[in-house]
Amino acid sequence: MTDSKYFTTNKKGEIFELKAELNNEKKEKRKEAVKKVIAAMTVGKDVSSLFPDVVNCMQTDNLELKKLVYLYLMNYAKNQPDMAIMAVNSFVKDCEDPNPLIRALAVRTMGCIRVDKITEYLCEPLRKCLKDEDPYVRKTAAVCVAKLHDINAQMVEDQGFLDSLRDLIADSNPMVVANAVAALSEISESHPNSNLLDLNPQNINKLITALNECTEWGQIFILDCLSNYNPKDEREAQSICERVTPRLSHANSAVVLSAVKVLMKFIELLPKDSEYYNTILKKLAPPLVTLLSGEPEVQYVALRNINLIVQKRPEILKQEIKVFFVKYNDPIYVKLEKLDIMIRLASQANIAQVLAELKEYATEVDVDFVRKAVRAIGRCAIKVEQSAERCVSTLLDLIQTKVNYVVQEAIVVIRDIFRKYPNKYESIIATLCENLDSLDEPDARAAMIWIVGEYAERIDNADELLESFLDGFHDESTQVQLTLLTAIVKLFLKKPTDTQELVQQVLSLATQDSDNPDLRDRGYIYWRLLSTDPVAAKEVVLSEKPLISEETDLIEPTLLDELICHIGSLASVYHKPPNAFVEGSHGIHRKHLPMQLGGVEPDSPVGPTTTANLTLEQQPQVIPSQGDLLGDLLNLDLGPPVNVPQMSSMQMGAVDLLGGGLDSLLGGDLGGPTGGSPAVGQSFIPSSVPATFGPSPTPAVSSSGLNDLFELSTGIGMAAGGYVAPKAVWLPAVKAKGLEIAGTFSRRQGHIYMDMNFTNKALQHMTDFAIQFNKNSFGVIPTTPLPIHTPLMPNQSIDISLPLNTIGPVMKMEPLNNLQVAVKNSIDVFYFSCLIPLSVLFVEDGKMERQVFLATWKDIPNENELQFQVKECHLNAGMWTISPAHLIPGTFPHYTDLYYAASDTKFVKEGPHQLSLKCRAPEVSHYVYQVYDTLLKN
């Protein structure tokens, strides 16, 4: 017997039995069989082969059986897309069933069957159901449209379902309205530019009326939709707010949060001094507090949202700080979040209470929580100046406890306090130094080293302390190494007499013995600074540091505004914009808070950030990712490695490091070159010195680098419109029976023109000129007919200027800026193509706020970044920056979202330059670069 026996079996198996039962004559048996099939399906058995048999049971008047079959269909229609067509007629019939439950069931199932092939058959039944007399059917059908749109958007539009949905907004039944709104919102999310939900005062009125009557989930849909509306004036905003306010007392926390969102958005439009403004602020507090009485999970979500609200408008909850005091049985995630909010709400009025609480927390058992509590004390000290003294003494008390992690955390925050209040609390340095040995975390060690370096002149044994760290230099983390290097250089500049050896040692450790480029670069910079001009070194290294900002851990204002618009969604829990975590959401429309009419309003008066400068400086600390951005920017500041031209002087400098160079500093001879120096110099010179700064870890340097970038802007960007390429022959006479066309594109007063020269080289005159463009990437079309009204005589030439705009049909061309033109005259029709220089498409008013630019730059993925070498440029000033601001946003019609280019460049007079460019749509990068290139060369 062969092995084939294994493949033949007498057992028919479960599927076979089920199949037989499904075809049983008795209805009861069939129902039983379908139940068995569903059971098998739910436990994961593949029963898709029973598809025709189950569908066979579909036409029955038994509602239970019908539901089961529908359930099966939803699951398996996708596996059997071809055979799903067998169910179509049953749907059609069921959609006409006298029982509204069956009609709704059918239409709901239809939406769930995601099979492209049968969707077209389902349009008619859906259309009927959208106009059904029963509201239950209509509301189900409304959702079905959204589902269908997801499968086949084009078809939904062609069939006019969107209009039907819009009609449903005016429906008499509130649930239908809510579902129609939900469906339209969902659909419009995939069409960021279309104005699907045409929100006008009438519609808004209908929505608000429905709001009071529909279910809680319907209310959420409506509120979310309301929040996207921009009231035309403050009166309208106020009246909407008044009608939304009752929702704040709803039992469903999601409804409350959605209502809060609407109010938070519309409050922007109300004048700050109006009575109603303050009423709303008062009304917002109690519901938010109530949210904290729910389950811990709900509390957490509420707290994350409150965190945003508190940053935007701290005045709402300033009286309620007590509800954020931590309870002993709160889960850790709630505790940490509450702590965060407590600090944000801390003010002079309540600081005593807050400090008492924080001190209590610092003695708890949970390490993470304790650390955060200690850090919170430090932040209170920085935020509320009056309390600084009390905070410092609290911290000292905590250090006395000698609990290791408490001490370390305390030292880290004390460093920040020193930064904020220099020369005020140095008396405690002695206490800190006692704990030097117990520090084992890089953060704490770095903080301690910084303190020692900063106050080296007051610490008698500063050199000994620092030297003790030097022993294990290579085992330290980069952070500690960098700080140590800086601290020792500071020490040297402050007490040059007996620390030369130390500084020599650390410089050689950092440069020769280290593989870390950041460390090496910083080492070389110090070395060169010290060797060339010690006075300058003193100025640079011991320069006055900017004070650190009052608040740390703030969310960037633009992001905060966006997140406020997403209150009650995942975005507000993650504190990330939706496109950061929703897959395939490039098209998602970025939401903005409404602007108050009649002038841009600065952010909230007590608001965390008042000037861009402040935020910039704190950013390196606030948002970790910001560091990368700064790194990016700094990296592209300076060109590729350049060979150092003055070899000999370098050598001299290196040799002379501690000799002549220091004379001016010390006013006396400090001894000759040490033994190691020549060797150092030798190894040092052949390798070209990279002139690139590493990403600088100190905020002061970072911000100054940024300032360079932004402030040295010149008008080059404006030239974008001004530059016109010389005319090129587009259509030679030989190809066009004697008609020659030369032309170019230009931009004048914000309009695009096609400047052309028509020459008649034929022997007969030409009349009846007309021009047409093929569809192109930017939708460029002529706004007027060709302005040639008189016949063109032989050998006559005429200059015309054809105004263009960009509202025409769009089709992507290859290359992108290709334009195909047809010109007709009395002789024939001629075709040619030309390239539109992108510069004419740039708009003039592309100026971008520094903040917005930073956010944009960060927002565009790094892989879209392209770097170009600019070989030559005819700029004659010393240093130019094409401000990134000029050339950026939304300049390409129709591609506003896609082609969002950010660039930033700095040009030095000589040598190659580097230009970095980021575009939302990487394919345009090269074209944008060409624009820069052309502008620079001409």
Add this chain to the structure above:
Amino acid sequence: MGQCLQLSAAVCRIGVYSCFRAFCCKGPPSPRTEYDVVCVGLTGSGKSSLLTQLCSESTDSIIPTTGFSIKAVPFQNAILNVKELGGADNIRKYWSRYYQGSQGVVFVLDSASSEDDLETARNELHSALQHPQLCTLPILILANHQDKPAARSLQEIKKYFELEPLARGQRWILQPCSVENMDAVKEGFNQFIHLLEEIDQEHIPGRI
């Protein structure tokens, strides 16, 4: 004595009860027999129209059947549960999966259709009749659209479809009809029901 009386009274009561049962509780009159029938045919041959008319419903909003449709069609002495399968190309391939459980086949053809369609119809009919689940069943062939000028005669159709050699051993009826002439349709169905009943009768002894 008293006992005797009691006993006879009891016997009487039982007798009266059994009489009563025999007389009144026959149960409801036996329902009309139901037959499950499958109805096939190309698109446009008029399956849905005929069946809808037989059910005395409005034929205004008839659209091509995509998938299948089950209708209970009442006749004088039987009810036919007709499972009508759509005739479009993409549905025909699934016909065979819906044959199971049928007791008879109705094939509707368009007598006035083009040669190509007629050819397709013939192939479909042949493959249907050769299907193991249908090959023994009685078949009613409705040559529809007889009222159209281009309609072929019954003889032509019989010849073209090679019905006699094909349906050897099978009971079949070829009935000309049109939507206008519902009497012919009903006549065809009545004969068809006779066939079904005959088979039923033959089978009953076998079943027992």
